[in-house]
Amino acid sequence: MFAPPRELPHAARAGLLVASGAVYAFKQAGWFRRMMRLSGAVPPISWLYVRTLHHLDRLVYRLTRGRATFVSLVTGLPIVMLTTTGAKSGHQHTLPLVALPDGERMVIIASNYGQRRNPAWYYNLRAHPRATVSFDGATREVVARELEDEERERQYARGIEIYPGWTQYRERASNRRIPVIQLTPVA
Numbered sequence: 039m040f041a042p043p044r045e046l047p048h049a050a051r052a053g054l055l056v057a058s059g060a061v062y063a064f065k066q067a068g069w070f071r072r073m074m075r076l077s078g079a080v081p082p083i084s085w086l087y088v089r090t091l092h093h094l095d096r097l098v099y100r101l102t103r104g105r106a107t108f109v110s111l112v113t114g115l116p117i118v119m120l121t122t123t124g125a126k127s128g129h130q131h132t133l134p135l136v137a138l139p140d141g142e143r144m145v146i147i148a149s150n151y152g153q154r155r156n157p158a159w160y161y162n163l164r165a166h167p168r169a170t171v172s173f174d175g176a177t178r179e180v181v182a183r184e185l186e187d188e189e190r191e192r193q194y195a196r197g198i199e200i201y202p203g204w205t206q207y208r209e210r211a212s213n214r215r216i217p218v219i220q221l222t223p224v225a
Contacts, residue, residue, distance in 0.1 A: 121169055
């Protein structure tokens with residue numbers, strides 16, 4: 039399974055999200071990584087990111103043999119490579135996403151950079167909940183489940199702790215409720 043979040047002494051006292059030795063809290067990131075995280079919330083920059091970052095992420099992911107993506111290097115965020123089955127096509131689609139390690143599970147947020155519509159991968163997971171996730175050198179088959187009510191709100195709040203841009207995305211996507219998805223490893 040995925041490496042469960044570890045309690046580092048200083049991180050445990052601060053209540054920070056930790057996985058594989060990395061501390062992901064926004065306030066713990068260096069100034070450059072904080073600025074890069076904030077840049078994604080600016081509308082013209084997020085417009086550019088939605089069209090370019092996945093290409094850079096795939097390239098860096100290949101060049102580092104699955105150890106990093108462009109976004110994980112410049113922001114320090116936990117990035118997974120999610121492989122879904124197309125809702126209509128049935129073809130495999132792999133893309134990088136920010137994820138929240140949650141014990142053996144991962145949580146992903148379908149913000150789509152605050153756009154008016156949910157991302158395609160969300161509909162893929164609704165049609166075919168089984169997927170594959172690669173994170174921190176491990177690849178696992180998972181089952182997706184959309185979170186509701188307090189569980190959804192708790193995980194969204196955890197997401198804002200590492201990536202404040204989700205606050206602006208929620209405002210920009212006010213026409214929809216941004217889905218929060220839990221990925222649980224298949225036993």
